[in-house]
Amino acid sequence: MASQLNSGSDLGFEADLFKAADKLRGNLEPSEYKHVALGLIFLKYISEAFSAHYKKLGEEEYADQEDPEEYLAANVFWVPPEARWEHLQANAKRPQINFTDVNTGKERVGDIGNLIDNAMDSIERANAAVLKDVLPKEYGRPQLDKTMLGELIDLFSKVGMHSADGKSKDLLGRAYEYFISQFAGAEGRRGGEFFTPRSVVQTIVEMLEPHHGRVYDPACGSGGMFVQSERFIENHQGRRSDIAIYGQERNHTTWKLCKMNLAVRGIDADIKWNNEGSFLSDAFPTLKFDYAMANPPFNISDWWQPQLEGDVRWKYGQPPAGNANFAWLQHIIHHLAPRGTAGVVLANGSMSSQQSGEGDIRKAMIEGDVVDCMVALPGQLFYSTQIPACLWFLARDKSANGHRDRRGEILFIDARNLGHMVDRTRREFSTSDIATIANIYHCWRAKPDAGLGAYQDIPGFCKSATLEEVRKHGHVLTPGRYVGAEDAEDDGVPFAERFAALTATLEDQFNESDRLTALIREKLSMVRYDV
Known part of the structure; x- marks a missing residue:
């Protein structure tokens, strides 16, 4: 197990570790x-990074290995002696441990759970600017099996999170992301609320290409959008310092996961938390962003408050109190810089709904020419819902922004037939699926001299439609209406199939009505009246 898990080239080590x-x-x-395992992985990672830098400093003539500033300068977390992994590992199986409580400064007797909590407190104190109130500290509670904790520490001790050359810094990131995804699958809807599947995030990132500038997510969950943005930069020989990351999260537990998820990768980000959320308490009211990427909760109905009436963000119409989909879209558009672009995951209903004024808002957005591209996704991509979803790509300025003038045009991509099943219930896009979607978009928006090849409509898959064509379809944005594929509504059932089923049901009901009417007439004719 140890040798297999230590292999950074082994793409299955995350799965083996999780099992x-x-x-x-x-x-x-x-x-x-989830919090028990992820917290320990976090401790293991930062302790290994600290140890590697500690060793490096020991080889330098004038360096002080116990100076926290030396680690801050190298973007490495300072880990106090009582929080270092070797200290935890040495005490993992001991029933009683003497230690100094970092909060009181007094000697205590406890178990491995108390020691871990003390380590978490110590690390937070030493790195308060990034980790204050972020780390889990419930390992000492009596209900937690301390033998299990000791065995987990032994297990993670066998896994090397850093390669010898120091370049495979994302080994723990891979494990951390895999653990989050598996917990999302195990928890079902509740777990999926904070996790957007990697292939969906990659699709958005590859299409938007966030090379530089400010990146924003108003419902950032565990931070997957940001991780993939950083990965995109690295894969294309960019510099992490070229982008600045901003996010907001309403769920405090999820906010902690996001902070830890970014911290293990050394990603510097401004992630805000408040329990009111981005609508009622916008953490960045005056900031504009070059890119926005979001997977906000679908169809939430309890978002509205009276103080949102007439909000400056509702440029295209006030969203209905019973559904926040168009509130999210308008919030994001409001925060885009003059040449900013956005990718947003929403339920399919947002493309065609006429309820409560949603159709009017969608029409205003289309006529305002801020909709750049629509992508219909296949079902079963998400842990949290089986509701079919789509991707909205928005652009504040379609006239150029480094690309060709696309005003009066919208690209429609029907990707419902892409992807493959990874287990009985869930589908994923492959790397080639993502490349296919992104390349179509890039060719469509690129200038002729960009060297990407000429864009062409592909029947059943993609179509560049004019504003006039969209008007003829009543400002409905379902890609199937434009590319020539079967149309699909919110539940994913093709319209023709749905209509036939409804017609058959109606005929049955008519027949039953006729039968009941005849029966009633028959009974009435048998009634005798005595005068």
Whole structure:
């Protein structure tokens, strides 16, 4: 196991690690165990990064290995002696441990759970600017099996999170992301609320190409959009310092996960939390962003408050109180810089709904020429919902922005037939699927001399439609209406199939009505009246 897990080139090591760790959780629910496992992985990672830099400083003539500033300068977390992994590993199996409580400064007797909590407190204190109130500190609670904790520490001790050359810094990032995704799958809808599948995030990132500038997510969950943005920069020989990351999250537990998820990768980000959320308490009211990427909660109905009446963000119409989809879209457009672009995941209903004025808002957005591209996604991509979803790509200025003038045009891509099943219930896009979608978009928006090849409509897959064509379809944005494929409504059932079923049901109801009418007439004719 150890040699296999230590291999950075082994793409299956995350799965092996998760299976081994999951066997240890006993009776703990995934929602509880998630924080136990992820917190320990975080400790392991930052301790390894610290140890590697500690060793490097030891080889330098004038460096002080115990000076926190030396680590801050290298973008490495300072890990105090009581929080270092070797200290935890040495005490993992001991029933009683003497230690100094970092909060009180007094000597205590406890177990491995208390020692881990103390380590978390110590790391937060030493790195308060990034980690204040972020790390889990419930390892000492009596209900938690301390034998399981010790075995987890042993397991993670066998996994090298950093390669010898120091370049495979994302080994733990891979493990961390895999653990988050597996917990999302195990928890079902509740777990999926904070996790956007990697292939969906990659699709958005590859299409938007966030090379530089400010990147924003108003419902950032566990930070997957940001991780993929950084990865995109690295894969294309860019510099992380070329982008600045901003996010907001309403769920405090999820906010903690996001902060840890970014911290293990050394991603510097301004992630805000408040329990009111981006609509009622916008954390960045005056900032504009070059890119926005979001997977906000679908169709939420409890978002409206009276103080949102007439908000400056509702440029294209006030969103209905019963559905926040068009509130999210307008919030994001409001925050885009003059040449900013955005990719947003929403439920399919947003493309065609006429309820409560949604059709009027969509029409105003289309006529305002801020809709750049629509992508219909296949079903079963998400852990949290089976509702079919789509991608909205928005642009404040379609006249150029480094690309050709696309005013009066919208690209429609029907990707419902792409992807492959990775298990019984969930689908993923492959790398080639993502490349196919992104390349179509890039060719469509590129200038003729960009060297990407000429864009062509592909029947059943993609269509560049004019504003006049969209008007003829009543400002409905379902790609199937334009590319020549079967149209699909919110539940993913093709319209023709749905209509035939409804017609058959109506005929049955008519027949039943005729039968009941005849029966009633027959009964009435048998009634005798005595005068």
